[in-house]
Amino acid sequence: MRHRLPAGLLAAPLAWLGVAYLGALAMIFATAFFTTDSFTGQVVRTFSLDNYRQVLTPTYLTIIGRTILVAALVTVLCILLAVPFAWFMARVVPARWRGVAVALVLVPLWASYLVKAYAWRAMVQPSGVLDSAFGTTPGYGLAAVVLTLTYLWLPYMVLPVYAGLDRLPESHLEASADLGASGWTTFRRVVLPAVKPSVAAGTVFTFSLSLGDYIAVSIVGGKLQMLGTAVLQNNTLDLPFAAALGSVSVLVMVVYLLAVRRAGALDNL
């Protein structure tokens, strides 16, 4: 069935994604080079690098640095939780319960993103759940944001890693053990190389989603400023500057994608 592609098949989707969506993206990247007339609040369409100069001031460099730090912390925490948990799902749970384990991870993936962020408000608030259960709470701020984002993106890490471990043949582990390797050596020399691409694929989600988030930050972050909240704040008053900040997050993401491409992450997406 490898006939010539009927032109009609791609016309509508390409008009939508290729023209409307890419056009919109092009427009926003162009807007980043415009300025706002501080008197009328209108966008002035003359080329200028002022917005990017402002992005490079200490105030915004701090926000960008903090956002990257949060995204990195969230990614590391997700790996630390997800890799052992995925191992548990793939190797410890009896085969007939594996479907249940997968469902238990899938349900929170789809359960409302907003409500999951909101749920952590009740957890970290003063005299909230953490306070009453452990006698202490991080309160609203950076720690709560990292915790909430880790919570939000955990399934995005567990599922690819589980898929990767599921593909790893039991015989490889047995061979390694038969050749005298300890559990730790087998993990380091057999398991880790096998799941590396899956972990890299998972980090694309945890990193990208953390980078652009403003919902969780405004719900549990208190006064914390991140890239997402800064974009939102400037959005109505100074669209070109908001666009410049937004394009920074895309730039960071592109650099990150190029870095993980070497780990084979993109073949798994």
Added chain:
Amino acid sequence: MRTGPRARAAWWVFAALVLAFVYVPLAVVGVNSFNQDKTFGWPPSGFTTQWWATAFQAQGPRDALVTSVKAGLGATAIALVLGSLLALALARYDFFGKTAVNLLVILPIALPGIVTGLALQSVITGLLTPVFGIPAGLFTIIVGHATFCIVVVFNNATARLRRMGTSLEAASADLGAGPWMTFRRITLPLLAPSLVAGAVLAFGLSFDEIVVTTFTAGPGTPTLPIWIFNNLFRPNQAPVVNVVAVVLVLVSILPVWLAQRLSGGDAAGSRL
């Protein structure tokens, strides 16, 4: 690898802790929707069904629910058509620029949502409203949602087309059926369950979306998530917000369960 009984127990304890981390916060929202205390001090001092009764009578959430359902249906319809067209083109034909098209489909969910939102907003305020007279509202919400829902339908349909193989379609062609006849009698019926699964999931995704919606919804048409977010920081609305939040979780989980039954497997993973 051999694991002793002790190591096994440790694994189960670890897994139980992770699952507690995942489910306790959601359970807390559920319990809080019956919490008598309006500030949600923990543990609850007493329970009441009063907030549920109040929420059912409140006009705001009800209007928002209607907007969300309309937006979900509109976006799903568009995503269904565009997503299945794309899946057919990419799975069954070779053409120039195939990788680029593939990338284009996942771009709306790969880029930070705030960028997609900002981009759509600048088109609305810069082009749609001044030139075509279309204000931000239900229509623009649907356009935004459809853009990132396409990938869910596309992923489901593509997975199915790959598993189906091409032998039945080839047989149909050998027996003298034209491409349209083959599509109508062979491809479409085999593809249908995955399309329904994709559509159900697209609806769930749209129903729950807030990041892009913040930028595309006008002030007069909040969706359910937007309504929650707008009322989140108003203390006297807090109990109703909790009830609406529970409803939102239930409505967003339902499609996954449905889709899993329809496709008999891995449909719910198509969000990745």
